[in-house]
Amino acid sequence: MIQLKDIVYTYPGQNTPLFRGLNLRITQSKKTAIIGQNGSGKSSLFLLIDGLHKVQQGKIYWKNEELKYNHKFLNQWRQRIGLAFQDPEQQLVAGTVIEDIAYGLANLQLPKAEFEQRLDDAIADFVLQELVNLPLHYLSLGQKRRVALAGVMALKPELLLLDEPTAYLDRRQTHNFMQELDRIHESGTTVVLATHDLDIAYQWADWFLVLHQGQLVMEGEAEAVFSQRELIEDLQLGLPTVWQVWQALPKHLCRSEYTSVPRTVSELNEKLSETLTQHLSQSRR
Numbered sequence: 001m002i003q004l005k006d007i008v009y010t011y012p013g014q015n016t017p018l019f020r021g022l023n024l025r026i027t028q029s030k031k032t033a034i035i036g037q038n039g040s041g042k043s044s045l046f047l048l049i050d051g052l053h054k055v056q057q058g059k060i061y062w063k064n065e066e067l068k069y070n071h072k073f074l075n076q077w078r079q080r081i082g083l084a085f086q087d088p089e090q091q092l093v094a095g096t097v098i099e100d101i102a103y104g105l106a107n108l109q110l111p112k113a114e115f116e117q118r119l120d121d122a123i124a125d126f127v128l129q130e131l132v133n134l135p136l137h138y139l140s141l142g143q144k145r146r147v148a149l150a151g152v153m154a155l156k157p158e159l160l161l162l163d164e165p166t167a168y169l170d171r172r173q174t175h176n177f178m179q180e181l182d183r184i185h186e187s188g189t190t191v192v193l194a195t196h197d198l199d200i201a202y203q204w205a206d207w208f209l210v211l212h213q214g215q216l217v218m219e220g221e222a223e224a225v226f227s228q229r230e231l232i233e234d235l236q237l238g239l240p241t242v243w244q245v246w247q248a249l250p251k252h253l254c255r256s257e258y259t260s261v262p263r264t265v266s267e268l269n270e271k272l273s274e275t276l277t278q279h280l281s282q283s284r285r
C-alpha cells in the first residue's frame with residue numbers, strides 16, 4: 001500500500017540524517033505496529049508518509065503512485081491517509097468538540113445527509129455524546145485524544161496512521177479504543193500504529209516493524225520478532241508481558257501443547273487452565 005524507497009531525511013538545522021536510505025513497506029489489511037525506543041523515528045516516519053515532511057532523497061509510493069509535494073496532490077494524498085498525531089493538541093483546530101470533528105468533514109463537501117451521518121457516527125464511536133458542545137480547552141488530554149481520533153476517522157481514510165494512540169487513555173478507554181480499532185480494521189481501513197506500549201502492540205498487531213535510530217532493524221510476525229532475544233536486548237526494547245510469562249512457564253507443562261503463543265491475558269489464562277486441567281486428570285489416572 002505504501003512503499004518507502006531509499007529515503008534520506010535530515011531535520012533542518014541537524015548535521016546527521018535521521019533516515020539514511022530507509023526502505024519499508026506497509027501492506028494493505030495487515031494490522032501493523034511500528035515499535036522502537038524514544039527518538040527512533042516513529043513519528044518522523046508518519047510525518048514523511050503523510051507528506052508533512054519532504055524527503056530529501058528517495059521516493060514514497062501509494063500503490064505505485066509517487067508522492068508529489070504540490071498542494072493539489074497533497075490534498076488528495078491526505079484524503080486517503082489519516083494521521084492522528086502523538087500530541088492531540090496539535091490536531092485540534094476549532095472551538096468546540098463538534099466544530100472540530102465537523103471541520104475536516106466540511107472540506108470533503110459531502111451531501112448534507114452523509115455529512116450528518118458521519119458526524120453522528122464519529123461522536124458515538126468515540127463516546128463523545130456528553131462532550132459535543134464543550135470548548136476544547138475544557139477537555140482532559142484523554143478526551144482531546146478521542147476528539148482528534150474521531151475527527152480523523154470521520155474522514156474514512158484508507159490508511160490510518162496512529163501515533164501513540166493510547167497515550168493519555170485510561171484502561172477502560174484503551175480497551176474501548178482497541179475494540180474500535182478492530183472495527184475500523186474490519187471495515188477495510190488499514191491501520192498502522194506507532195507505540196512504545198509493547199503490550200498493546202503485541203495484543204493487537206499481525207505485523208511488526210522495529211525502528212532503531214532511523215533504521216528498520218527487524219520486521220515480521222510477533223513470534224519471529226520477539227524470539228530474537230539478543231537483538232531485542234541490544235535494542236533495549238523489552239518484551240510484551242504476556243510473551244514473557246508464557247516463555248517463563250515450564251515447557252513440558254504447557255508450551256509444547258500449543259503452536260501459537262497467547263496474545264492477551266485472557267488467552268493466557270484460558271490456555272493455562274486448559275492444560276492444568278488436562279495434567280490433573282492425567283495424574284489422577
Ligand SMILES: Nc1ncnc2c1ncn2[C@@H]1O[C@H](COP(=O)(O)OP(=O)(O)OP(=O)(O)O)[C@@H](O)[C@H]1O
Binds near residue numbers: 018036196
Ligand atoms: N523538529 C525536529 N527538529 C530536529 N530534530 C527532530 C525534530 N523532530 C524530531 N527530531 C529528532 O528526530 C529523532 C526521531 O524523533 P521522532 O519523534 O520521530 O521519534 P519517535 O520514535 O517518534 O520518538 P517517541 O517515541 O519519543 O515519540 C529524534 O532524535 C528527535 O530528536
